[in-house]
Amino acid sequence: MSETAKPAPAQPRVEITEIIGFIKRALVSLDVPPEDASQVALLMAEADARGGDAHGVFRLPQYVKQIQSGGVNARPNIRIVSERAGTALVDGDNAIGHLVMKRAAELAIEKARQCGVGWVGTRHSNHAGPAQLYARMPAAKDMIGMYFCVGNTNLVPPWGGMEVLLSTNPIAIAVPGLYNRSIVLDMATTNTAFGKIRLKAQRNEPMPEGWMIDRQGQPLTDPKRASEGFLVPVGGPKGYGLALMFGLLAGTLNGAAFGRDVVDYTVDSKTPSNTGQAIVALNIAAFADVQIFKQKVDEVWDVMKSSPTLPGVDEVRLPGERSERLFQERMLQGVPLGAELRKVLDELADRLHVQRLQ
Numbered sequence: 001m002s003e004t005a006k007p008a009p010a011q012p013r014v015e016i017t018e019i020i021g022f023i024k025r026a027l028v029s030l031d032v033p034p035e036d037a038s039q040v041a042l043l044m045a046e047a048d049a050r051g052g053d054a055h056g057v058f059r060l061p062q063y064v065k066q067i068q069s070g071g072v073n074a075r076p077n078i079r080i081v082s083e084r085a086g087t088a089l090v091d092g093d094n095a096i097g098h099l100v101m102k103r104a105a106e107l108a109i110e111k112a113r114q115c116g117v118g119w120v121g122t123r124h125s126n127h128a129g130p131a132q133l134y135a136r137m138p139a140a141k142d143m144i145g146m147y148f149c150v151g152n153t154n155l156v157p158p159w160g161g162m163e164v165l166l167s168t169n170p171i172a173i174a175v176p177g178l179y180n181r182s183i184v185l186d187m188a189t190t191n192t193a194f195g196k197i198r199l200k201a202q203r204n205e206p207m208p209e210g211w212m213i214d215r216q217g218q219p220l221t222d223p224k225r226a227s228e229g230f231l232v233p234v235g236g237p238k239g240y241g242l243a244l245m246f247g248l249l250a251g252t253l254n255g256a257a258f259g260r261d262v263v264d265y266t267v268d269s270k271t272p273s274n275t276g277q278a279i280v281a282l283n284i285a286a287f288a289d290v291q292i293f294k295q296k297v298d299e300v301w302d303v304m305k306s307s308p309t310l311p312g313v314d315e316v317r318l319p320g321e322r323s324e325r326l327f328q329e330r331m332l333q334g335v336p337l338g339a340e341l342r343k344v345l346d347e348l349a350d351r352l353h354v355q356r357l358q
Contacts, residue, residue: 012342013334018358019045019057022345025354026060027096030067032074036099043098043133048335051326052130054195058202058341059127061348062266063096069269072096072126078103086115089254090122094272097128101277105137105145108281112143116286121254125275127152127265131172132186132323138281139174139182142290147172149277150251153194153264155231159240162215164230165259168193169243169250174320176284178294180301184320189243190231197223198266202340251276 023041028034048056066072076095080088088107092100104120111118128134131147138145151167158165168188176182192211200207201223212220212229220229233239251258256276263273284290307316337345342357349356 011336029352040098047129049330050323054199055129092125097126100125101128112281112283118281122277123254123256131170135172135174139176144282145174146280148246159237166243177297250278
């Protein structure tokens with residue numbers, strides 16, 4: 001369900017191809033192999049195209065800082081360290097997270113073709129952008145994709161506690177349709193992702209009430225005071241429970257960081273984060289005729305869309321529908337980038353001695 005959104009102020013747009021080129025130039029200048037830089041740039045630009053404004057080129061300065069500080073390995077040896085027919089554990093060798101997750105997703109898809117399901121965990125990875133990027137990869141191959149990870153900054157205490165021991169721990173599930181686009185749930189286990197708070201701070205915009213609370217339990221709306229409070233779990237103790245369980249599955253199970261071991265990469269760019277993630281590919285053909293199943297998904301789509309709406313609500317939306325609309329629009333018209341972000345990226349280009357965004 002969605003309320004009618006207020007139109008955002010118009011911002012200058014940058015073509016997707018230009019964003020891809022700029023990210024690649026920046027990474028190659030740091031000795032990232034061109035092919036690796038291209039893969040990361042494509043995924044980061046897709047994040048921007050799908051509306052993940054806090055996960056695309058916005059993150060580039062942080063990634064650059066980590067590579068320059070030795071916190072991220074520019075030339076990793078991403079490898080399988082444990083493997084069975086339907087499972088694998090991938091060691092990312094402290095690579096840029098997008099490279100680790102792309103390899104893990106491809107491996108999960110390959111295993112699902114053979115076994116019906118493929119579950120691949122990662123360790124020694126890093127931030128990899130929005131969860132939906134990786135859940136969508138199996139969905140594009142007539143599979144159901146599921147992704148979850150340990151977030152890179154602890155901002156959530158256990159329910160009733162005061163010490164921040166959990167992160168947003170996002171999850172994504174993608175289910176393909178036949179004629180309609182995939183239904184894609186992409187969510188943090190908190191009311192918002194921390195990247196959105198960083199974006200608000202850069203834009204000098206207040207946060208809505210409900211995103212964070214201070215240490216007295218009162219609403220916190222100044223994003224520049226985020227370090228003074230906590231993110232609020234979605235659904236209260238239920239969100240805390242989800243964050244805990246997904247952390248165990250994506251972190252502890254893989255030998256990756258969780259709890260007090262999580263490194264806040266926005267503060268410490270030198271220490272490897274040992275980020276843990278998991279991707280599951282479920283082969284639809286192992287359960288049903290693929291075309292019939294996808295047709296049934298379309299029927300579910302139509303039933304949900306046909307629901308009468310509450311007063312003041314323009315339409316019922318399915319998970320991922322807004323992201324897909326933005327993707328179609330931004331691939332044609334470009335990605336809106338605010339003046340604050342353009343300034344940061346121009347300064348980054350000058351420091352790296354690469355061509356600025358055009």
